[in-house]
Amino acid sequence: MAETFVIAQGGGPTAVINQTVVGATMEVRKLFPGARVLGARYGIRGIRNGDFVTLSDLSDQELLAIAATPSAALGSTRDKPNDAYCEAILDGLRHVGADAFINIGGNDTAGTQAILAEASGGAISCIHAPKTIDNDLMENDHTPGFISAAEFVAGAFLSVDLDFRAMPGIYVGIVMGRHAGFLTAAASAWSLDEESGPHLVYVPERPFERSRFIDDVREKTARYGRCIIAMSEGVAGPDGRSLVEHLVPPELLERDQHGNVRLSGTDLGQAVERMLAEDLPGKRARVDTFGYLPRGNIATINQIDAREAFEAGSFAVRAAEQRSGSVALHYTGAETVCRLVPLSDVAGKTRHMPRDFLQANENQVSAVSRDYFARLLPRKFTPARPFV
Amino acid sequence: MAETFVIAQGGGPTAVINQTVVGATMEVRKLFPGARVLGARYGIRGIRNGDFVTLSDLSDQELLAIAATPSAALGSTRDKPNDAYCEAILDGLRHVGADAFINIGGNDTAGTQAILAEASGGAISCIHAPKTIDNDLMENDHTPGFISAAEFVAGAFLSVDLDFRAMPGIYVGIVMGRHAGFLTAAASAWSLDEESGPHLVYVPERPFERSRFIDDVREKTARYGRCIIAMSEGVAGPDGRSLVEHLVPPELLERDQHGNVRLSGTDLGQAVERMLAEDLPGKRARVDTFGYLPRGNIATINQIDAREAFEAGSFAVRAAEQRSGSVALHYTGAETVCRLVPLSDVAGKTRHMPRDFLQANENQVSAVSRDYFARLLPRKFTPARPFV
Numbered sequence: 001m002a003e004t005f006v007i008a009q010g011g012g013p014t015a016v017i018n019q020t021v022v023g024a025t026m027e028v029r030k031l032f033p034g035a036r037v038l039g040a041r042y043g044i045r046g047i048r049n050g051d052f053v054t055l056s057d058l059s060d061q062e063l064l065a066i067a068a069t070p071s072a073a074l075g076s077t078r079d080k081p082n083d084a085y086c087e088a089i090l091d092g093l094r095h096v097g098a099d100a101f102i103n104i105g106g107n108d109t110a111g112t113q114a115i116l117a118e119a120s121g122g123a124i125s126c127i128h129a130p131k132t133i134d135n136d137l138m139e140n141d142h143t144p145g146f147i148s149a150a151e152f153v154a155g156a157f158l159s160v161d162l163d164f165r166a167m168p169g170i171y172v173g174i175v176m177g178r179h180a181g182f183l184t185a186a187a188s189a190w191s192l193d194e195e196s197g198p199h200l201v202y203v204p205e206r207p208f209e210r211s212r213f214i215d216d217v218r219e220k221t222a223r224y225g226r227c228i229i230a231m232s233e234g235v236a237g238p239d240g241r242s243l244v245e246h247l248v249p250p251e252l253l254e255r256d257q258h259g260n261v262r263l264s265g266t267d268l269g270q271a272v273e274r275m276l277a278e279d280l281p282g283k284r285a286r287v288d289t290f291g292y293l294p295r296g297n298i299a300t301i302n303q304i305d306a307r308e309a310f311e312a313g314s315f316a317v318r319a320a321e322q323r324s325g326s327v328a329l330h331y332t333g334a335e336t337v338c339r340l341v342p343l344s345d346v347a348g349k350t351r352h353m354p355r356d357f358l359q360a361n362e363n364q365v366s367a368v369s370r371d372y373f374a375r376l377l378p379r380k381f382t383p384a385r386p387f388v
Numbered sequence: 389m390a391e392t393f394v395i396a397q398g399g400g401p402t403a404v405i406n407q408t409v410v411g412a413t414m415e416v417r418k419l420f421p422g423a424r425v426l427g428a429r430y431g432i433r434g435i436r437n438g439d440f441v442t443l444s445d446l447s448d449q450e451l452l453a454i455a456a457t458p459s460a461a462l463g464s465t466r467d468k469p470n471d472a473y474c475e476a477i478l479d480g481l482r483h484v485g486a487d488a489f490i491n492i493g494g495n496d497t498a499g500t501q502a503i504l505a506e507a508s509g510g511a512i513s514c515i516h517a518p519k520t521i522d523n524d525l526m527e528n529d530h531t532p533g534f535i536s537a538a539e540f541v542a543g544a545f546l547s548v549d550l551d552f553r554a555m556p557g558i559y560v561g562i563v564m565g566r567h568a569g570f571l572t573a574a575a576s577a578w579s580l581d582e583e584s585g586p587h588l589v590y591v592p593e594r595p596f597e598r599s600r601f602i603d604d605v606r607e608k609t610a611r612y613g614r615c616i617i618a619m620s621e622g623v624a625g626p627d628g629r630s631l632v633e634h635l636v637p638p639e640l641l642e643r644d645q646h647g648n649v650r651l652s653g654t655d656l657g658q659a660v661e662r663m664l665a666e667d668l669p670g671k672r673a674r675v676d677t678f679g680y681l682p683r684g685n686i687a688t689i690n691q692i693d694a695r696e697a698f699e700a701g702s703f704a705v706r707a708a709e710q711r712s713g714s715v716a717l718h719y720t721g722a723e724t725v726c727r728l729v730p731l732s733d734v735a736g737k738t739r740h741m742p743r744d745f746l747q748a749n750e751n752q753v754s755a756v757s758r759d760y761f762a763r764l765l766p767r768k769f770t771p772a773r774p775f776v
Contacts, residue, residue, distance in 0.1 A: 013554045041776055053775045065772035071550035075776035078555070155687040162459035163684045166401045167466070171680065252665065266661050266675050269654040277640070287654050291676030292559065296551045298769045299543040299687055381686045384453035387441045388429055388463035 003032070005317065006098045007055065008040040008047060009131075010105030010112070011078060013071040014145025015301045016309035017131050020104050021074065022067035023313025024129070025055045031317065038096055043077035044103070044112060047092035048085065067310065070148075070296035080108065080257040086115050093124055100125040100320035102313070106132040106143075108258055110326050111347040117324035125320040128343055129312050129327045133295045136180035138349045139341045141331035144309035145295070147376055148302040149176075150186035152294035154377060157187040157230060161197035164226040165388050169284030170217060170276060171197075174269050176295065177232040178242075178260065179204050181353040183294070187230035188365040189373035190381060197228025200363045204234035205352050208243060214279040216363060221283070231272065233263040247271045264291055302377070312338055391420070393705065394486045395443065396428040396435060397519075398493030398500070399466060401459040402533025403689045404697035405519050408492050409462065410455035411701025412517070413443045419705065426484055431465035432491070432500060435480035436473065455698065458536075458684035468496065468645040474503050481512055488513040488708035490701070494520040494531075496646055498714050499735035505712035513708040516731055517700050517715045521683045524568035526737045527729045529719035532697035533683070535764055536690040537564075538574035540682035542765060545575040545618060549585035552614040553776050557672030558605060558664060559585075562657050564683065565620035566630075566648065567592050569741040571682070575618035576753040577761035578769060585616025588751045592622035593740050596631060602667040604751060609671070619660065621651040635659045652679055690765070700726055 005028050007021055025037045037056040040046030053074065055063070066073050081089060093101055093116075101116065101124055103109050110128040117126035130137050133149035153175055164171050175184045181203020188198055199220040202208055220227040236242045244263050245253065254262035269287045276285040294300075308329060315338035316327050325340040326347075357369035393416050395409055413425045425444040428434030441462065443451070454461050469477060481489055481504075489504065489512055491497050498516040505514035518525050521537035541563055552559050563572045569591020576586055587608040590596055608615040624630045632651050633641065642650035657675045664673040682688075696717060703726035704715050713728040714735075745757035 009554070013551050039775065062772070066774075069550065069771035069774070070547055071774070072554035073772065073774040073776070074554075075774070076554045152687070156681055156685065159458055159684050159686045160680050162457065162686075163401050163680055166397070166460035166462075166464045264674055266654055266657040266677070269677065270658045273654050286652055286680060287677075288679030288681060289654070289657065289675075289677050290681070292548050292551055292674060293544055293676060293678070293681065296547050297544065298547045298550075298771065299540070383457035383686065384450070384461065386454075386457070386459070386461040386463070387427065388461070 004036045004038065004097045004099055006038045006040060006047065006093055006096065006101045008043045008103050009072040009074050009076045010043045010103055010109035011076060011132065013076055013296050014131055014133055015070040015148035015296045016144055016306045017104055018069055018073045019067045019306050019309035020129050020131065020144060020313035021055070022063045023310035024102050024317050025063055026060065027314035027317040029056065039074045042075035043079065044081060044089050045077045045079055048088040050092060050095065052096065070298050070301060078256050078258065081112055081115070086119055089116060090119055098124055100127065102127045102129055102316045102320065104129040104131045106134070107137055107346055107348055107350065110343055113324065114343040114347040117343060126324040127316045127320050127327065128346065129316045130329065133183055134177055134180050135182035136351045138346050138351045139326070139328040140351065141329050141336060142376055143329065144305060144312055146182065147305035148300055149183055149294040150189060150377055151302045151380070152297050152300040153183055153186045153290070154189035155300065155381065156290065157198050157228065158190045158381060158383070161228050162383060162386060164197070164228060165386050168226045169286060170221060170227045170229070170280070172229045172231055172272050172287040174231050174233055174287065174289045176264060176290070177204060178234040178263055179350045179352065181205050181232050184230045184232040185353060185357055185365050185369055186373060186377065188370065189377045190379050195224060198230040199224060199227050200229045201358065201365055202229070202231040202235045202363055203353060203358070204232050204236055206358060206363070207238040208235040209238065210275060214275070217276070218280065233268060243271065244268050308336060392424045392426065392485045392487055393708070394426045394428060394435065394481055394484065394489045396431045396491050397460040397462050397464045398431045398491055398497035399464060399520065401464055401684050402519055402521055403458040403536035403684050404532055404694045405492055406457055406461045407455045407694050407697035408517050408519065408532060408701035409443070410451045411698035412490055412705050413451055414448065415702035415705040417444065427462045430463035431467065432469060432477050433465045433467055436476040438480060438483065440484065458686050458689060466644050466646065469500055469503070474507055477504060478507055486512055488515065490515045490517055490704045490708065492517040492519045494522070495525055495734055495736055495738065498731055501712065502731040502735040505731060514712040515704045515708050515715065516734065517704045518717065521571055522565055522568050523570035524739045526734050526739045527714070527716040528739070529717050529724060530764055531717065532693060532700055534570065535693035536688055537571055537682040538577060538765055539690045539768070540685050540688040541571055541574045541678070542577035543688065543769065544678065545586050545616065546578045546769060546771070549616050550771060550774060552585070552616060553774050556614045557674060558609060558615045558617070558668070560617045560619055560660050560675040562619050562621055562675065562677045564652060564678070565592060566622040566651055567738045567740065569593050569620050572618045572620040573741060573745055573753050573757055574761060574765065576758065577765045578767050583612060586618040587612060587615050588617045589746065589753055590617070590619040590623045590751055591741060591746070592620050592624055594746060594751065595626040596623040597626065598663060602663070605664070606668065621656055631659065632656050696724060
């Protein structure tokens with residue numbers, strides 16, 4: 001019987017990542033009374049440094065308050081462990097007598113678990129629990145954290161569309177999403193009808209071309225009197241490199257330890273603003289960078305998302321009894337259930353938005369995409385039709 | 389007895405401006421059964437062009453659905469009428485037999501009403517009903533639209549502070565506010581304690597100095613491990629000119645008909661990002677432009693704000709029986725009530741954030757400011773304290 005569980009959080013926080021921590025902790029309490037649950041502060045760094053919080057000492061009430069709090073209560077990290085770092089993590093896990101290690105994060109975190117699982121030789125169950133607002137994990141229908149962030153984006157675009165009906169112009173909202181356009185496409189989730197924004201959607205999966213972009217904006221503006229645009233921070237040119245890499249001088253490009261270029265800056269917004277000013281002079285055009293606002297917003301925590309994140313945590317504890325692996329949210333056609341898949345199926349891989357989520361000939365979501373979002377994110381607001 | 393009311397909306401939309409339209413329409417229905425209420429499309433432009441919607445033809449149910457919808461359902465305008473334009477508006481009002489004209493907007497709109505009231509020689513009651521997320525109207529304790537926008541900002545900063553606890557760094561959120569810092573200061577409304585963000589607040593009322601800014605960011609980062617900053621788009625240098633005017637080449641500066649420089653762009657965010665990269669190299673720093681997200685966000689419509697906006701509309705109808713004037717929200721010390729004040733007390737004037745809303749020696753809100761926000765915007769979310 002397992003006596004000590006270690007839990008850590010990796011990568012960018014979400015609105016519901018703490019639900020997974022608490023789901024796991026309460027499942028341990030239920031299945032293994034007396035077992036210890038240690039939370040590592042700042043992710044794997046806390047394991048290496050012996051920096052833990054004893055979650056199993058907290059009351060149910062304290063735990064539930066943490067579950068309802070957005071962002072990563074234990075702290076997080078983007079450290080990419082090399083061999084020596086992995087050895088230090090394993091030492092840290094052994095030092096506290098860990099039987100299982102649940103690491104909550106995206107595909108980089110799954111990669112870390114794959115390395116640790118192999119290095120521990122099966123002595124410690126290494127479980128990856130899914131978390132990412134990007135919704136880009138293989139084997140998952142969707143990921144905990146995504147629905148809440150998508151709810152923010154859907155509500156924001158519904159609102160901005162109403163704003164720009166009243167005062168016509170061009171609006172660009174730049175949304176997080178490095179390699180996958182799901183969160184950007186969620187801008188359409190609560191769109192009222194074909195005439196409503198977003199009228200154009202640009203995602204990393206489809207090459208961005210300036211002249212086509214300007215033509216499309218001109219055409220939509222002529223047709224609807226306004227043009228609302230959702231654009232991923234990760235949009236890339238025809239050469240596959242992100243626009244940000246094209247735009248920012250190499251000496252100013254910032255990279256994390258995974259080699260990822262920092263996209264969450266003001267560069268793309270500024271460049272798009274300049275493009276519109278140059279190519280469509282005299283048009284009112286506004287660009288906002290949503291940045292960090294959707295990902296852990298306390299005002300848009302979605303309760304289905306919260307429940308699924310909690311269940312991913314409790315499932316991780318049950319799975320840890322058997323073997324290492326990655327918890328994935330599987331849609332059966334009727335409901336979403338957790339299942340355990342091999343870490344190698346998730347680690348370091350990216351689930352892109354399916355090609356048919358966009359219309360073939362237009363930068364606009366398709367019926368397939370609308371059905372997906374209608375299932376995940378039923379409409380919460382139905383504004384009246386304005387007179388303009 | 390009044391037989392025809394005309395209603396228009398001016399300036400930037402808010403989350404509750406339609407409440408004022410509907411409050412007025414339903415009050416007319418109650419007090420003057422059979423009277424007509426015409427809504428001008430796109431503000432005064434609709435009056436000039438004879439472009440109206442007959443609001444009094446709608447059912448109560450239809451009206452209440454519009455009231456609950458953010459942004460300006462009738463459309464809005466930033467047109468600044470010259471003498472000929474004012475004459476055309478008066479002609480338009482006379483053409484439909486208007487007894488009263490209720491124009492909902494900020495201090496520019498109040499100015500329009502003052503001109504029309506004088507030019508009509510008292511034949512048409514010209515009422516200004518208050519609306520602005522900037523909260524910058526004289527004679528008002530606060531303005532309809534502000535509380536909802538402030539709720540968005542307060543929730544966003546509460547959330548971002550939790551995010552940056554988990555992954556430490558510097559965060560700047562740029563918030564609308566040309567001349568008044570109220571909306572930016574609202575970032576502190578739901579701050580958990582002294583240690584929580586925003587740690588620094590920059591508003592138009594206090595000169596911004598780069599070296600002082602960098603010193604402050606360095607000091608807060610050292611003390612708290614992170615630094616969360618709320619900054620108004622209208623922050624100005626010691627010479628009183630906005631930073632945006634300093635930063636943007638004159639040929640790229642965009643002005644509206646009131647001579648206002650466009651501040652709602654990406655320039656300030658980009659400049660602040662560069663400042664931080666140059667002066668605090670190697671520090672993780674992120675800048676988001678909130679832009680249009682707070683002002684009509686359907687997810688953060690505050691019900692007190694909605695009710696007050698509705699009442700401002702119904703009060704405007706009752707006031708119109710007597711004389712022209714501006715509806716103002718007055719706080720008695722116990723409750724908020726509407727009263728009618730002279731248009732000249734509001735027109736073209738700006739209510740700045742009182743000096744004592746900021747601490748004397750620090751770019752941080754004061755107890756006075758905290759009390760004000762606690763009254764307007766009681767805490768809606770109480771997250772648990774994270775472990776980091």
